[in-house]
Amino acid sequence: MQTATKITPARKKTATKTHEPAAIAEVKLIPLDMIDTLPQLRKEFDQESIEDLANDIAERGLLQPILLNPANDRYQLIAGERRLRAVKLNGSSSIPALLIKVSANETLLMQLAENIQRENLSLEEECQAIKLLHEFHGNLGKVAEAVKKSKPWCSKRFAMAHDGLWYGAQKLIEDDTTEDIELLKALTNLEKITGWKVMQEWLEKIRKGEAGRNEVRAALKIAKQQVKENKKKEAAKTEKISHAKPKEPPPPPPWTIETSMDHISKALTYCNADKNAINEFNSWDEEKQRELENRLNNMASIGATPSGFKLIGSLIMNGLYNTPYYDIDLMAMIAGHAKNAPLNLEEFFDQLQTLREKA
Numbered sequence: 611m612q613t614a615t616k617i618t619p620a621r622k623k624t625a626t627k628t629h630e631p632a633a634i635a636e637v638k639l640i641p642l643d644m645i646d647t648l649p650q651l652r653k654e655f656d657q658e659s660i661e662d663l664a665n666d667i668a669e670r671g672l673l674q675p676i677l678l679n680p681a682n683d684r685y686q687l688i689a690g691e692r693r694l695r696a697v698k699l700n701g702s703s704s705i706p707a708l709l710i711k712v713s714a715n716e717t718l719l720m721q722l723a724e725n726i727q728r729e730n731l732s733l734e735e736e737c738q739a740i741k742l743l744h745e746f747h748g749n750l751g752k753v754a755e756a757v758k759k760s761k762p763w764c765s766k767r768f769a770m771a772h773d774g775l776w777y778g779a780q781k782l783i784e785d786d787t788t789e790d791i792e793l794l795k796a797l798t799n800l801e802k803i804t805g806w807k808v809m810q811e812w813l814e815k816i817r818k819g820e821a822g823r824n825e826v827r828a829a830l831k832i833a834k835q836q837v838k839e840n841k842k843k844e845a846a847k848t849e850k851i852s853h854a855k856p857k858e859p860p861p862p863p864p865w866t867i868e869t870s871m872d873h874i875s876k877a878l879t880y881c882n883a884d885k886n887a888i889n890e891f892n893s894w895d896e897e898k899q900r901e902l903e904n905r906l907n908n909m910a911s912i913g914a915t916p917s918g919f920k921l922i923g924s925l926i927m928n929g930l931y932n933t934p935y936y937d938i939d940l941m942a943m944i945a946g947h948a949k950n951a952p953l954n955l956e957e958f959f960d961q962l963q964t965l966r967e968k969a
Contacts, residue, residue: 637675640685640707642698645678647687664696672697675706685709740764741771750789761786776801777879778813787816793823796830803833806872814931870894870902871936878938878962887959903955909939910946910953919947938962 676690685707687694697705743753750768754761762784769775769783778801779794788794793816801809812829815821877890891899912918922943930937941962945953 637706637708639704640678641704642694642702644683645685645687645694645705645707646681647691647694660692660695660699663692664699667693667696668700672706675708678707678709679712680709688712737767737771740767744768744789774798776809778809782813782816790823793826796823796826800826800830800833803830803837806876810931865898867901867905870898871905871938874902874959875936875938878959879964886963888956888963891955891959903953906938906942906955906958907946907952909935909942910949910951913943913946914950918943922947 672693674690674693676693677688678685679688688710694705740750740753740757743756744750747753747756750761750764753768754764757764765784765786768789769780775794776798779797782788782794782797797809797812797816800812812821812826815825873890874887877885877887885893891902894902913922922940925933925935925940925943930940942953942958945958
């Protein structure tokens with residue numbers, strides 16, 4: 611994502627300033643050549659809509675003044691760039707403006723909040739605005755209040771603003787577990803080294819409050835050290851083999867149904883996985899395909915029974931942790947309960963498949 615102007619966070623937490631009526635001057639007519647516009651989050655404006663606004667202003671006048679901050683004998687625009695552009699389009703030399711004296715930080719914060727509340731921003735621009743506001747306010751609750759949006763709305767865009775976060779880390783933001791970006795970055799780096807099951811355990815610990823930034827960073831340090839040691843051992847082993855008589859390569863590890871379930875789950879949920887679920891399944895031989903198909907149809911059969919419905923409810927309420935079931939097992943049970951018929955795997959995978967492109 612493109613970066614916008616940096617907000618300098620306040621050194622101490624203070625109550626949000628409110629501007630008393632005395633701080634706001636009457637509406638004044640300001641020359642257009644004395645108004646400066648700060649770099650905007652919004653990169654593109656709909657020229658047709660601005661022309662329509664210009665025609666409306668020419669016919670009925672400007673119904674709402676723009677908001678300006680007096681600064682060194684000039685004026686900085688806080689809100690109303692579309693109105694300013696429309697008035698310029700009409701050939702006017704000045705514009706009615708409400709003047710309010712605020713700091714540079716407050717100017718930018720007001721501009722960000724105004725843009726989100728009133729402008730039709732792109733998703734990328736919204737994400738960048740929420741990220742900048744979070745840097746100043748420190749938590750998403752205050753950001754949500756500032757932009758008059760729900761906290762889940764802000765949380766989703768805050769997660770999307772941080773490129774490269776593991777999807778599990780993004781989910782911790784979205785479900786309001788943590789906003790600690792350093793923790794989430796450490797978790798993302800740890801996921802690149804460890805396995806899927808290990809990361810599920812870490813997510814569970816973080817949600818229960820049993821682990822935080824320090825614990826994840828310590829685990830990451832240990833994991834990195836283990837990787838280094840393994841590389842040294844592998845290098846030493848390679849060196850030793852290079853002086854010995856060539857041997858046949860060792861056989862690949864035996865294929866298991868658990869491995870296949872893990873591969874399919876990753877293919878379904880990771881938007882940057884090498885293959886989607888259908889392609890992953892089609893790359894196997896018939897025996898492996900048949901084994902997975904039997905497994906999922908067995909789950910569907912369980913889901914179609916009264917006891918299976920109770921099992922579905924238990925897994926949803928209590929989670930899959932410490933059970934023999936995968937998330938795809940649960941979805942097969944639900945599909946079986948809904949249709950009471952054997953699964954069409956291609957249709958089943960297609961319905962569950964995460965989009966391959968990032969939003």
